[in-house]
Structures are given as C-alpha cells and as structure tokens.
Amino acid sequence: MSAAEIKMVRSTAEINRENLEAVLRGRFFYAPAFDLYGGVSGLYDYGPPGCAFQANVIDVWRKHFILEEDMLEVDCTMLTPFEVLKTSGHVDKFSDWMCRDFNTGEIFRADHLVEEVLEARLKGDKEARGLLEDANASAQEDNNKKKRKNKVKQIKAVKLEDDVVKEYEEILAKIDGYSGEELGQLMEKYNVGNPVTGESLEAPRAFNLMFETAIGPSGQLRGFLRPETAQGQFLNFNKLLEFNNSKTPFASASIGKSFRNEISPRAGLLRVREFLMAEIEHFLDPEDKSHPRFAEVKDTKLSFLPREVQQAGSTEPIVMSIGEAVKTKLVDNETLGYFIARIAKFLLTIGVDETKMRFRQHMANEMAHYAADCWDGELKTSYGWIECVGCADRSAYDLTVHSNKTKQKLVVRQKLDTPVEVKKWEIDLTKKLFGPKFRKDAPKVEAYLLNLSQAELKAKSEELKANEKIIFQVDGIEGNLELDGNFITIEERTKTEHVREFVPNVIEPSFGIGRIIYSVFEHSFWNRPEDTARSVLSFPPLVAPSKVLLVPLSNHKDLAPITAQISKLLRAEKIPFKVDDSGVSIGKRYARNDELGTPFGITIDFASIKDGSVTLRERDSTKQVRGSATDIIGAIREITYNGVSWDEGTKDLAPFVSQSETV
Incomplete structure (x- = not known):
C-alpha cells in the first residue's frame, strides 16, 4: 500500500x-x-x-x-500553599458539577452524563431510522402484516421526533457552556437519570477538584497538590x-x-x-x-x-x-x-x-x-x-491578583524615548501620627496604604471626601481601621514620567500531554486490510518508542557478529533499537513490533555474511530496500530526525523483494 x-x-x-x-x-x-x-x-x-x-x-x-x-x-x-490558590481563584472556582444517586450513592459528573445520555439517544435514533427504511423497503415482500406492523412499532418507539433531534444536537453543541442550574434543568426536562437504573439524581452541585493536604507536621499550613x-x-x-x-x-x-x-x-x-x-x-x-x-x-x-x-x-x-x-x-x-x-x-x-x-x-x-x-x-x-x-x-489577571495580595509589584518598567505627562493618584502620609495611633502595627498600616492600586486610591479619595474618613482592614490586624484627613491626603496629580510601568498581559x-498521547494512539492505530488480526501503530519515527527492530534471520552463530556490529553502530548514532533473535518466524517478529509502532526493521541474513549488506523494512508499507549497514543506518537517521521522506531517504538503496512475512 x-x-x-x-x-x-x-x-x-x-x-x-x-x-x-x-x-x-x-x-x-x-x-x-x-x-x-x-x-x-x-x-x-x-x-x-x-x-x-x-x-x-x-x-x-x-x-x-x-x-x-x-x-x-x-x-x-507541586505542593502549593492555600493562600496562593485562594488568590488565584482555584479554591473558590476550580470545580465541576456533580450529582449523586440517592439510592446507590453513585456519583456522576453532570455535563458528561447529559452528553452521554443524549448522544446515546441520538445513536439509537440513527439506527432506528435505518431499520425503519429497511422495514418499509421490504414491506411488499413480507406477507406477515402483523409481524411487520409490530416490527415498525418497536422501531418507532426508539426513533426521535425531528424537532427533538435538533434540540439534542443544539444542546450537545453548547454542552461546555452550561451552568450547574442549567444542567439540572436539562436533566429534569429530558429525564436524564442514572443510565443503568434510570433512577433520578440529586441536582448538580459544585465539587472542588483539588487534592488538599497539610504542609509540615503541625498540619496548620494548609496546601494543595x-x-x-x-x-x-x-x-x-x-x-x-x-x-x-x-x-x-x-x-x-x-x-x-x-x-x-x-x-x-x-x-x-x-x-x-x-x-x-x-x-x-x-x-x-x-x-x-x-x-x-x-x-x-x-x-x-x-x-x-x-x-x-x-x-x-x-x-x-x-x-x-x-x-x-x-x-x-x-x-x-x-x-x-x-x-x-x-x-x-x-x-x-x-x-x-x-x-x-x-x-x-x-x-x-x-x-x-x-x-x-x-x-x-x-x-x-x-x-x-x-x-x-x-x-x-x-x-x-494572574500577575495583578498576586501583586494585590502580596503588595509586591509584578510589573515591567520601560524607559520612554520621549517623556510623557500622566495623571496619577498619590497618597501622602503624616507618618509622625501613625506611631502613637497604631504603635507596633504602624509599619503594616503604612505598607498597606502605600501599595494601594490606582483604582483603590481613587475609591479611597472619594470615600475620604464623602465621609471625611476612610475605613479599611489590614491583614494581621483585628477589626476595622479609620483615618481622617489629618493622617492622609489623596490627590490626582499630573507628573512627567520617563519610565512607563505596566503589568504585562499573558498568552x-x-x-x-496524556490526552494528546492517547489521541495519537487512536489516530495511529489500524489493521492491515489483508489480515485484520494484524494491528499497527503508525507513529511518526521521531516519537516512536523504539526506532529499529534488529532481526537476525536465524540463531546461526555466523550471524551473531554482524548483529553485534550493527548494534554498536546504532548505539553510536543514539538510535533506540531492540534485537529480536527469538525462534519465531520473521513475519511474527515484525508483526508484534508493528504493534509497538517500531517504524523500521533491519534484517540480517546469510547474504550479510558475504557482502555486509542488510535489508531495511518500512513498517506501514512493508517496503524493503537493501544496502550496506552504514547506508541503511544513515537513511534511518535522515528519515527519523531530519524529516526526510522514505522515498527520499532510500533513493540510493536498492529495492528488495523479501521472503514472505506471513504470520
């Protein structure tokens, strides 16, 4: 092929x-x-x-x-403190919607359950429509009208109305966008319950997906994987x-x-x-x-x-x-x-x-x-x-929330070719009054105020103007704190800036990786049309687990030195390989390595003893070429690591008609 x-x-x-x-x-x-x-x-x-x-x-x-x-x-x-993931939003929002079977205690993920049930009904509808067409087509040949009528009746019981099919398809197209409440409404409207027992389930509720743990022997520092x-x-x-x-x-x-x-x-x-x-x-x-x-x-x-x-x-x-x-x-x-x-x-x-x-x-x-x-x-x-x-x-978002929480700037400072005038909110503190008022907590209060964002400063300015004081809270200090105009001044001022400061955006x-790997497994898997019992994983050579199967034609002692020599050459080129010198047929040896996705096979036969030549087999097409061990390994290297096609990589090698690979 x-x-x-x-x-x-x-x-x-x-x-x-x-x-x-x-x-x-x-x-x-x-x-x-x-x-x-x-x-x-x-x-x-x-x-x-x-x-x-x-x-x-x-x-x-x-x-x-x-x-x-x-x-x-x-x-x-991999261990992350609670505060980090609280700030990022994972503690509050990293959830999926779950629903429980009242009787069995079995738990389902709501969106997946709705998706699976509706897809199963659509599949049943598609099959029923096909059977209905067959039944109508054979109506004239079937003399038992009652039997035919019952058959059509059974099929129609599975078949969905056209508008219902359209509704299901629209729901499935939007399945990733539904809230927990909306999923509950869909389950109720379309009678989606336990797919095995048919029993109804509780309404979907949020379940946080993180694994919680304790960091340290005291157990007081909460964390998550x-x-x-x-x-x-x-x-x-x-x-x-x-x-x-x-x-x-x-x-x-x-x-x-x-x-x-x-x-x-x-x-x-x-x-x-x-x-x-x-x-x-x-x-x-x-x-x-x-x-x-x-x-x-x-x-x-x-x-x-x-x-x-x-x-x-x-x-x-x-x-x-x-x-x-x-x-x-x-x-x-x-x-x-x-x-x-x-x-x-x-x-x-x-x-x-x-x-x-x-x-x-x-x-x-x-x-x-x-x-x-x-x-x-x-x-x-x-x-x-x-x-x-x-x-x-x-x-x-991410840099901003962590900066706001820690009061540490996570910004880029960019020198401007031409200075610019900007309006910025600034706060002035009457620091000599902070010590008598807050005592040992004065540094914490000062740090909080000096790290307010532009939006926060604007809001505090409006609060100070309206109420002649501001009320705020500082981590580590109990209760609300108050300050009036004797302690602080908040004004919008025009300044000339030589440096632009910004929080970068993130793409x-x-x-x-696991999902990608499984998908590649499916996309690479097929069975040979001439023998459906023979499965193949057609991995690109670059990612195949092993690149070469080294196959001595038999266990004859004269083939062992050549096998050892080619193994040495492959190791020197850092090309992963396996030797299969088992006693089974060469076809079986290749077949079981086709299942492993091994893209190339090198066969060592008795002609190799005479002239040093070996055969190179390509996994998918089973095409074979012949040449010296050095040329064969060179072709493997070019195809595997430099993206050269099989035809280009083997153009200087001789075509070879092999012995049968029949298993």
Missing part, C-alpha cells in the same frame, strides 16, 4: 477501542495503577513503550517551543524578567505533574487524577500584541469552531488561514494566533490526524471574565471531541 492509501485507511477506519486497548495494555504501554490491589480509578502506570513515547513527545515539545521560541524553562514545586503548573511561573515573574535582562516580550515554560480529583474518571487516559502538563506563559505588552514571527504562520489553514456557530447549535467548523482569522478578529490578536498555529504544527508533527483536529472557541459563559479570548485545541477520538490544548489570552498555551 502507498502512504496515501495507508493514511486513508487510518483516517476513515472506525476505531475498535477494545482492540486498541488490548494492544496498549497487552504491550504494556500503560496499565491501571495498583492493579494487584484492585486498582484505583483515574490512576495509571506507564510501561516501557509508554514511557519512551511520552519522553519523545516531551522532547519534541521542548525543542518545538522552548528551544525554537527561546523560552525560559522553570521547574516549580497543584491543579496546574502555571502559578509557579507567575510567582517567579520578577526573577524571570531580571534573568531576561528586563526585556519583554518573553515566555516561560514548565513541564510537570498536576493533580485533579476527577468526579468520575471513566475514559481511560483521557480523564485521570494525576497527569503530565506542559504550559507556556508568554508575557507581553497589553498595548502591543503583535508577534514578530506571525508572517511565518499566517497562511496556516485550520478548522475553527467559533462561539457564534456553537450558539447556533452547529458543530460545523470554518476552515480559514490563521492570518484571515486574526485579520477578521475571529482570533483576538497576532500572538494568540501565532501560538494556535504553532500548537497545530506540534500536534501534526507527533502524529495527530489533521482531519481529526479543530480549534473551538470558548462560549461567553464558559470563558473567564478577565480573558480576552480563549481557544481549545480539540482532537476527535472514539470518545468524541476531546480538549487537549487550551490557548488563552488571560489579560493581566497561555496549556497542554494535557
């Missing part, structure tokens, strides 16, 4: 999830954690090929983003800015484990409680969101699902270039668009099927109030469209 034919087979074939899971678990890509003790839902261990595949994906990610974009990588702690890797980057902003010689824009990046106490993790690797994330925080001037390299990606065509399309109840994407999307303000700005295009290129590089990738814009009630724009990179799997990457313009691409 040609590469195009193989790609067509992979794109159009319906995934048999049971077969894929059997291969992934049977070859120990991953397995349920604590399996000997019955396992814990949402926790998995990666085996040797899974670890290698994940490491290769991370290596590509690091080179594609950190190295190519000159980012600053940090590795921050981090739900994301972003907060460490925000808190280290000043250090990163200084490291970057105070120049903006710049980006930081972090790769590490995060934790979410999922309500009902039932979708394998797609919804787990411990997972690997890779996140970028790109800090830029809020008045200039252009990107110097945007011209390089502007012609990249992608499938977009804007919020307006979703609100209309449709899931039909719009295909356009990222340049056009930014120009028309479908995507808010160049830097956001640049990263969306770079995300797409990364996903395609590691093996995502382009026809199963789209970018979905957040609905208005789904997007954070501070965000300027937000898009999810979604990949289609047998579970439906899955969010695998988020790319958001988070404005200045945040956030990657769920």
Whole structure:
C-alpha cells in the first residue's frame, strides 16, 4: 500500500477501542495503577513503550517551543500553599458539577452524563431510522402484516421526533457552556437519570477538584497538590524578567505533574487524577500584541469552531488561514494566533490526524471574565471531541491578583524615548501620627496604604471626601481601621514620567500531554486490510518508542557478529533499537513490533555474511530496500530526525523483494 492509501485507511477506519486497548495494555504501554490491589480509578502506570513515547513527545515539545521560541524553562514545586490558590481563584472556582444517586450513592459528573445520555439517544435514533427504511423497503415482500406492523412499532418507539433531534444536537453543541442550574434543568426536562437504573439524581452541585493536604507536621499550613503548573511561573515573574535582562516580550515554560480529583474518571487516559502538563506563559505588552514571527504562520489553514456557530447549535467548523482569522478578529490578536498555529504544527508533527483536529472557541459563559479570548485545541477520538490544548489570552489577571495580595509589584518598567505627562493618584502620609495611633502595627498600616492600586486610591479619595474618613482592614490586624484627613491626603496629580510601568498581559498555551498521547494512539492505530488480526501503530519515527527492530534471520552463530556490529553502530548514532533473535518466524517478529509502532526493521541474513549488506523494512508499507549497514543506518537517521521522506531517504538503496512475512 502507498502512504496515501495507508493514511486513508487510518483516517476513515472506525476505531475498535477494545482492540486498541488490548494492544496498549497487552504491550504494556500503560496499565491501571495498583492493579494487584484492585486498582484505583483515574490512576495509571506507564510501561516501557509508554514511557519512551511520552519522553519523545516531551522532547519534541521542548525543542518545538522552548528551544525554537527561546523560552525560559522553570521547574516549580507541586505542593502549593492555600493562600496562593485562594488568590488565584482555584479554591473558590476550580470545580465541576456533580450529582449523586440517592439510592446507590453513585456519583456522576453532570455535563458528561447529559452528553452521554443524549448522544446515546441520538445513536439509537440513527439506527432506528435505518431499520425503519429497511422495514418499509421490504414491506411488499413480507406477507406477515402483523409481524411487520409490530416490527415498525418497536422501531418507532426508539426513533426521535425531528424537532427533538435538533434540540439534542443544539444542546450537545453548547454542552461546555452550561451552568450547574442549567444542567439540572436539562436533566429534569429530558429525564436524564442514572443510565443503568434510570433512577433520578440529586441536582448538580459544585465539587472542588483539588487534592488538599497539610504542609509540615503541625498540619496548620494548609496546601494543595497543584491543579496546574502555571502559578509557579507567575510567582517567579520578577526573577524571570531580571534573568531576561528586563526585556519583554518573553515566555516561560514548565513541564510537570498536576493533580485533579476527577468526579468520575471513566475514559481511560483521557480523564485521570494525576497527569503530565506542559504550559507556556508568554508575557507581553497589553498595548502591543503583535508577534514578530506571525508572517511565518499566517497562511496556516485550520478548522475553527467559533462561539457564534456553537450558539447556533452547529458543530460545523470554518476552515480559514490563521492570518484571515486574526485579520477578521475571529482570533483576538497576532500572538494568540501565532501560538494556535504553532500548537497545530506540534500536534501534526507527533502524529495527530489533521482531519481529526479543530480549534473551538470558548462560549461567553464558559470563558473567564478577565480573558480576552480563549481557544481549545480539540482532537476527535472514539470518545468524541476531546480538549487537549487550551490557548488563552488571560489579560493581566494572574500577575495583578498576586501583586494585590502580596503588595509586591509584578510589573515591567520601560524607559520612554520621549517623556510623557500622566495623571496619577498619590497618597501622602503624616507618618509622625501613625506611631502613637497604631504603635507596633504602624509599619503594616503604612505598607498597606502605600501599595494601594490606582483604582483603590481613587475609591479611597472619594470615600475620604464623602465621609471625611476612610475605613479599611489590614491583614494581621483585628477589626476595622479609620483615618481622617489629618493622617492622609489623596490627590490626582499630573507628573512627567520617563519610565512607563505596566503589568504585562499573558498568552497561555496549556497542554494535557496524556490526552494528546492517547489521541495519537487512536489516530495511529489500524489493521492491515489483508489480515485484520494484524494491528499497527503508525507513529511518526521521531516519537516512536523504539526506532529499529534488529532481526537476525536465524540463531546461526555466523550471524551473531554482524548483529553485534550493527548494534554498536546504532548505539553510536543514539538510535533506540531492540534485537529480536527469538525462534519465531520473521513475519511474527515484525508483526508484534508493528504493534509497538517500531517504524523500521533491519534484517540480517546469510547474504550479510558475504557482502555486509542488510535489508531495511518500512513498517506501514512493508517496503524493503537493501544496502550496506552504514547506508541503511544513515537513511534511518535522515528519515527519523531530519524529516526526510522514505522515498527520499532510500533513493540510493536498492529495492528488495523479501521472503514472505506471513504470520
């Protein structure tokens, strides 16, 4: 089969999830954690090929983003104090909607339950309509009218009315945007209950997804296992800015484990409680969101699902270039668009099927109030469209809230070529009066007042003017504090500034590595048409767990030295390989490594003893070429690490018609 034919087979074939899971678990890509003790839902261990595949994906990610974009990588702690996540909003808002079965105690995630039930009904409706057509078509041939009538009646009981089908489709298109109250109304209206027993469920209520813990032996310092890797980057902003010689824009990046106490993790690797994330925080001037390299990606065509399309109840994407999307303000700005295009290129590089990738814009009630724009990179799997990457313009929210809480400035200072006059609120303190009034707390009160934001100073000025005093609270001091005009003066003054001070905005691409990996598993999995029992994982060579299977034709002692010599050459080139000198047929050896996604096989036969030549096999097409060991390894290196095609990489090697690979 040609590469195009193989790609067509992979794109159009319906995934048999049971077969894929059997291969992934049977070859120990991953397995349920604590399996000997019955396992814990949402926790998995990666085996040797899974670890290698994940490491290769991370290596590509690091080179594609950190190295190519000159980012600053940090590795921050996974334990996070309560106050940090209280300030960021996670303590109050990092929740999903759960509902409980009154009788069994079983817990469901509300939006997923509604989605699964409605999708199942639509699937049943589609099947019923097909059966109804068949029944009507065969009506003339069926002499038993009563039997035919009963059959049609049974089918019509499953079939949905056209307006109901339309309602379901519109709900599914907007499923990510519903509040808990709205989900409860949908469950009641469409009789969505326990999918097994049919019993009704309690109304959805918020469940915070973070794992809480105590830091230190006293248990008094509350903390959480981090739900994301972003907060460490925000808190280290000043250090990163200084490291970057105070120049903006710049980006930081972090790769590490995060934790979410999922309500009902039932979708394998797609919804787990411990997972690997890779996140970028790109800090830029809020008045200039252009990107110097945007011209390089502007012609990249992608499938977009804007919020307006979703609100209309449709899931039909719009295909356009990222340049056009930014120009028309479908995507808010160049830097956001640049990263969306770079995300797409990364996903395609590691093996995502382009026809199963789209970018979905957040609905208005789904997007954070501070965000300027937000898009999810979604990949289609047998579970439906899955969010695998988020790319958001988070404005200045994160740095602002942490700055306000800690009273530490998280800003960029930019020297102005031409001084400018600006109006700013300023506060003057009569410090000699603070000591007698506040005693030991005087420094805390002064620090609080001197760190008020411009908006806070304006509000306090209005309060002082209206009430002739201000009332406020300071952390660490009990009760309300009062000050009148004898202690403070708050005025708006015109000043000449030589330095512009601003809180940078943040563009945040956030990657769920485990979800991406599983999606690539599905997109790469297929069965050979001539033998459906033979499964293949068509990983790109760059991310395949092992690149080469070294196959001596037999265990004859004369082949051993050549096997050792080629192994030495592969090690010197840092090309991962495995030797399979088992006694089974060469076809079986190749077949079981096709399941591991190994892209190349080198066969050593008795002709190798005479002239040093070996055979190179390509996994997908099973094409084979012949040449010296040095030339073969050179071709593998070029195809794997330099992106050369099979035809280009092997053009100087001789075609080879092999012995049968029949298993």
